[in-house]
Amino acid sequence: MKNENISIKEIARLAGTSVATVSRVINQNGRFSKETEKRVREVIEKYNYRPNELARSLRVDKAQVVGVIVPDITNEFFSYIARKIEVDLLKQGYMAVICDTNESLEMEKQYIETLKAMRIGGIIYVSGDQKIEPIKDIPAVYVDRKPEFVEEGQGSCFIGCDNYQGGYLAAERLIKAGRKCIAVVLHAKTIATQDKRLNGYRQALHDYGIPYAEELVYKVEHVGMEQGYQITKRMLESANQTDGIFYSSDILAIGALQYFHEENIKIPEEISIIGIDDIPLSARVVPALTTVKQDYLKFGSLAANAIIKMMKGDQEKRTYILSMELIERETV
Amino acid sequence: MKNENISIKEIARLAGTSVATVSRVINQNGRFSKETEKRVREVIEKYNYRPNELARSLRVDKAQVVGVIVPDITNEFFSYIARKIEVDLLKQGYMAVICDTNESLEMEKQYIETLKAMRIGGIIYVSGDQKIEPIKDIPAVYVDRKPEFVEEGQGSCFIGCDNYQGGYLAAERLIKAGRKCIAVVLHAKTIATQDKRLNGYRQALHDYGIPYAEELVYKVEHVGMEQGYQITKRMLESANQTDGIFYSSDILAIGALQYFHEENIKIPEEISIIGIDDIPLSARVVPALTTVKQDYLKFGSLAANAIIKMMKGDQEKRTYILSMELIERETV
Numbered sequence A, B: 001m002k003n004e005n006i007s008i009k010e011i012a013r014l015a016g017t018s019v020a021t022v023s024r025v026i027n028q029n030g031r032f033s034k035e036t037e038k039r040v041r042e043v044i045e046k047y048n049y050r051p052n053e054l055a056r057s058l059r060v061d062k063a064q065v066v067g068v069i070v071p072d073i074t075n076e077f078f079s080y081i082a083r084k085i086e087v088d089l090l091k092q093g094y095m096a097v098i099c100d101t102n103e104s105l106e107m108e109k110q111y112i113e114t115l116k117a118m119r120i121g122g123i124i125y126v127s128g129d130q131k132i133e134p135i136k137d138i139p140a141v142y143v144d145r146k147p148e149f150v151e152e153g154q155g156s157c158f159i160g161c162d163n164y165q166g167g168y169l170a171a172e173r174l175i176k177a178g179r180k181c182i183a184v185v186l187h188a189k190t191i192a193t194q195d196k197r198l199n200g201y202r203q204a205l206h207d208y209g210i211p212y213a214e215e216l217v218y219k220v221e222h223v224g225m226e227q228g229y230q231i232t233k234r235m236l237e238s239a240n241q242t243d244g245i246f247y248s249s250d251i252l253a254i255g256a257l258q259y260f261h262e263e264n265i266k267i268p269e270e271i272s273i274i275g276i277d278d279i280p281l282s283a284r285v286v287p288a289l290t291t292v293k294q295d296y297l298k299f300g301s302l303a304a305n306a307i308i309k310m311m312k313g314d315q316e317k318r319t320y321i322l323s324m325e326l327i328e329r330e331t332v
Helices: A008-015 A019-027 A034-046 A051-055 A076-092 A105-117 A148-152 A163-176 A192-208 A225-237 A250-262 A296-311 B008-015 B019-027 B034-046 B052-054 B076-091 B105-118 B163-176 B191-207 B225-237 B249-263 B296-313
Strands: A065-070 A095-100 A122-125 A140-143 A157-161 A180-189 A218-219 A245-248 A272-277 A289-295 A318-321 A325-327 B064-072 B097-098 B122-125 B142-145 B157-161 B182-187 B217-220 B244-247 B272-278 B291-292 B320-321 B325-327
Touching: A008 A019, A008 A034, A019 A034, A051 A245, A065 A076, A065 A105, A065 A296, A076 A095, A076 A250, A076 B097, A076 B182, A095 A105, A095 A296, A095 B076, A095 B105, A105 B097, A122 A296, A140 A296, A157 A163, A157 B291, A163 A192, A163 A272, A163 A289, A163 A325, A163 B034, A163 B244, A163 B272, A163 B296, A180 A192, A180 A225, A180 B244, A218 A225, A225 A250, A250 A272, A272 B097, A296 A318, A325 B122, B008 B019, B008 B034, B019 B034, B052 B097, B064 B163, B064 B296, B076 B097, B076 B249, B076 B296, B097 B105, B122 B296, B142 B296, B157 B163, B163 B182, B163 B191, B163 B244, B163 B291, B163 B325, B182 B191, B182 B225, B217 B225, B225 B249, B244 B249, B249 B272, B296 B320
Parallel strands: A065 A095, A065 A122, A122 A140, A140 A157, A157 A318, A180 A218, A180 A245, A245 A272, A272 A289, B064 B097, B064 B122, B122 B142, B142 B157, B157 B320, B182 B217, B182 B244, B244 B272, B272 B291
Antiparallel strands: A095 B097, A289 A325, B291 B325
16 A cells, blocks of 8 residues: 655656646645645545655755654653653654643644644654544554554554553452452543453453452543542542552552542552552652553653654554563552 | 834845745745855844744644743643643644753754744743743743843743742741751752742841851752652761751652651651642642642743734733742641
């Protein structure tokens, strides 16, 4: 489907127009009719032409810029991924601009169009949702939450973690601490990721002979400290035997720590808790959070390398699934 | 100095070239000689011409995008400023792209050039340093750390806090808690801001009859949790009567909490500590951090409004200095 070799001349021929007009359409500069633009775009899309090489010839090189779309820049998990991408891009002479979508799928689409209009070289897409469309006309790498279309073998580059394993490790750790009534707090939005973690959790319960109870599965609409605090309060204020909680994000567990402190609930003596991510803050809070590490720095460096390869015109149709790792601290 | 009325025609006349060539230079698109470019740029600079209106005529509106430069996106203080800017820009139909410079002045310069090359509409510049140059050829608003040139009355728009007051409030609060030996931890880089905070601290000591001791002034090269941890360890491992510490950033104080926890030093019974910023995390840590609030959300909304005004061609040569406010929690 991808044809690296189609030239701007051929695009002009196929669209029935001049090279100069194709250039104007690509650069969105100067005059051309809507109809001409439509024909040019159709050819570009059909042959998957990437206008990088043109942009590269500009004197200040926008094509060396990568757009990094993240759902929540106020969450360390994403700000550290973005930082790592920046640092690794810079080593090879590329720069990053970050687009924070505040968990809005609509904003993600807007940013993709805007980044394309700015004629940058590529996009690293850390979506807040798995129901996204593949990005066209520009190299793109998908990170963290696996888009649905990736499963269909469309030859995209995706970098993520083994979320089933993450759920299993977390639940198993709580079980081994003698916990019997283990709640799980999931994010309502990122269903594919969350389903895998839930399946891992269920499998661990099953393997250790603990019955699964649907009423122990909680969901939050947004992942933040406040949501972690509130869901924990709601959970424990109802008559409840919960003695272990698996939070599907460190930031939720860290928010919960404040509730336990206020209510004088001793962690881990009365309740054991575990997170996922291993953001830097997890090691800093009191008590330090036991968690399952996603190697988000590796997300960043793999993504930076992959997008540079693609921007240079190489194929990089790989799916990287990283292992997760239990990090022992003080809350289990 | 600024002439809002110069037209692209006049620029062409003054540079001795055609309107089409001026347009090509501005858009960095198509052919022109280095010499022509130099002449055009000189005229543009001399008359402070802003090519926005041209960019606005493009079909996808890069001119509606604002570049937000921040020194450390992993610090909540900056990520929440960026988020607030985004949200407020969006209300009026503008978008933000974030450039994280990782505290590098060199990167700040690079990003400014790159953002200009992308022909975005304006820049909100939260610098990690006060030794910066004014941004030319494009509307710019300066936030948080006051650039040196702002003092020279060049008519820029700056938004910051009363740092002298912040230092005073912090030291006074520790003094009122009965503390006599009050250390202060400053950032070595942002000298103007830090000097003002130090002066406020000194004035408070003076007003309450406590002698100032230079050996109680500590500096960190970088503002992060690890640095807060390390400087506190170094401070308290030497024989030391310190009974109060004023950290010039919440994130330093939050890092220190871990040290106190490990060493079983009771806060505030043995040592009182206070931060500056009031980032969301301050209210979440255990014990919750007493701090002096910088209204960083107001930074964000003022900056968004100012840059939009400027992008519309209005003057906005104001300096906003916001008051700081003591936030009582559990560490004093």
